[in-house]
Ligand code: HEC
Ligand code: HEC
Ligand code: HEC
């Protein structure tokens with residue numbers, strides 16, 4: 001994956017947010033994003049399906065982030081006066097992708113075929129709880145080896161070491 005956390009980002013905004021919105025369950029403070037994209041508005045407000053935007057989540061090893069083009073299918077006409085949507089239109093005009101910061105990452109030595117779990121009917125929100133209400137994407141569930149193993153035992157999926165480790 002090419003998208004990485006910015007190492008140079010100042011911690012100050014995180015600390016302020018953490019003080020204002022203590023959650024206790026969050027694994028990391030929310031990352032700043034180039035556009036404040038509200039899952040809350042799109043998913044809960046307008047009922048757009050997760051797979052409408054993350055369309056490779058049931059087809060490939062990695063779930064995708066939708067392209068600027070996909071956003072613009074609506075935002076050429078919707079909410080064009082809003083500052084965050086203007087930022088989006090700017091990327092579109094400059095033909096640049098939005099440099100979203102990656103929120104969730106499993107270590108490189110772990111094989112996580114996203115589509116296999118989605119096709120086994122594990123719900124998105126089982127692993128990404130709260131995303132339907134998120135104003136800022138945040139990981140609220142730790143992806144340690146224990147959580148993978150617990151569910152694999154319950155669902156009778158493989159727990160052989162080489163299932164998840166290259
Ligand atoms: C209208 C498009 C859209 C819909 C619908 C949508 N998302 Fe997203 N999602 C995005 C965008 C854009 C990002 C990247 C920006 C961000 O992280 O805030 C993102 C980020 C994420 C991330 C974090 C990815 C990372 O960086 O690691 C997760 C997890 C996620 N979405 C899950 C979901 C789930 C679950 C649903 C359904 C409940 C959903 N999304 C619905 C557009 C969408
Ligand atoms: C299927 C249509 C659709 C798609 C695709 C879509 N949006 Fe939206 N978006 C909406 C609607 C509807 C609203 C609510 C507009 C309103 O309340 O005025 C909205 C609101 C927003 C807002 C909040 C604007 C504000 O400040 O009130 C942002 C930011 C935004 N969208 C960004 C994005 C981005 C980035 C993408 C692509 C990842 C995207 N949208 C994809 C329909 C869409
Ligand atoms: C069994 C748990 C699980 C389920 C179910 C699941 N995810 Fe994920 N998702 C993960 C993990 C773990 C990662 C991090 C993968 C990585 O770093 O390679 C991830 C990453 C993502 C990302 C970020 C991709 C990126 O490269 O930034 C998005 C978006 C996402 N998931 C959306 C979804 C959607 C939409 C669904 C339902 C259709 C879903 N996920 C179902 C565990 C899950």
Ligand code: HEC
Nearest residue numbers: 111112113116117120122143147148151155157158163164
């Ligand atoms: C909530 C339940 C759940 C969680 C959490 C979960 N998995 Fe899975 N996983 C499944 C199911 C169900 C399957 C499908 C098994 C099948 O197709 O027979 C699966 C399949 C897989 C496969 C493919 C196995 C094969 O035999 O092809 C891999 C690899 C995998 N998971 C890795 C992971 C990793 C790594 C994590 C943690 C980051 C994780 N899983 C978390 C339920 C889960």
Ligand code: HEC
Nearest residue numbers: 106107110143144145148149152158159160161163164165
């Ligand atoms: C269902 C998936 C899955 C299976 C099966 C699995 N692991 Fe893991 N393993 C993970 C994940 C996810 C991590 C990363 C955990 C983290 O980042 O905290 C991990 C991390 C590790 C690490 C590194 C520990 C660390 O602190 O980073 C070792 C060593 C390891 N696993 C060994 C094993 C061995 C040995 C087995 C077989 C008994 C096994 N794993 C089976 C998912 C799995």
